[in-house]
Amino acid sequence: MPDRAPLQTADRALQVLLAFSQDREEWGVTDLAAEFGWDKSVSQRLLASLAHRGFLVSDEVTRRYRLGPAVWHMATAWERHGGMAGLVRPVLRVLASACGVTALFAVPDGAHMRCVESADGTSGPLRVYRLADELYPAHAGATSRAYFGTLTPGARATLLSGRPMARFSALTITDPARLEELMARVPADGYAFTQGEYDLATAGLAVPVLVRAQPIGSLSLVGPHELLGGAHEELLRPLRSAAESLGELLAPRRSRTPARDPRAPGAPRKISEKG
Secondary structure (H helix, E strand, O other): OOOOOOOOHHHHHHHHOOOOOOOOEEEEEHHHHHOOOOOOHHHHEEEEEEEEHEEEEEEOOOOOEEEOHHHHHHHHHHHHHHHHHHHHHHHHHHHHHHHOEEEEEEEOOOOEEEEHHHHHHHHEEEOOOOOOOOOEEEEOOOHHHHOOOOOOOHHHHHHOOOOOOOOOOOOOOHHHHHHHHHHHHHHHHOOOOEEEEOOOOOOEEEEEEEEEOOEEEEEEEEEHHHOOOOOOHHHHHHEEEEEEEEHHHOOOOOOOOOOOOOOOOOOOEEEEEOO
């Protein structure tokens, strides 16, 4: 049975919410209308309705809109009932089962990476406690390097410059120049591999997780040296495939047709709310 077309007004309201991003924190009536090819009156009503319900807030001076408290309430409820951890768990379980070692997904938290969720492989648990919410410092281990290595040198310097670098083992790298050299290799290599930097008994293999080409975290395989040390290259294929699956899973769905010049031949006419 073919999918039914979404209810137009509801679909447009959702498109407005999905149009907010890290790179676009606010919208005005005119630029929203231009972005989607709508009448300004339609954009105005959509923005006002979303603001009325608290999904947006309006700046009285600029008359531009930003995300509002209702979005935070929904995000809090989502996290309370499993949230991102529940969403990524099936992918982690499949990866851990296929590779035999612990798989974990982490997102940036200041100058650290925070484990969202993990799954143990056939080699057994990595720790005697759950890894969720464990923090990994930016300077030590593949989990952090795979993400922070995707940032620009300037962005890394802003986060890490002047911060103390704890030594977790004799292999922990605390020299800023050497650390930057290793970070800078991540975009070309597409992965990070470390042995004993954060935990002397374990090795880590990690790749960045991208959502719409933007890094949002890292996906790692972590386990004993004998299971990862000599086999990390052959584990890259399932690891990268799982990272792609996570990127698709976490990407918002934005199906829209870019606005066209109304003077161009064959350009669709603008549709008003009544149309």
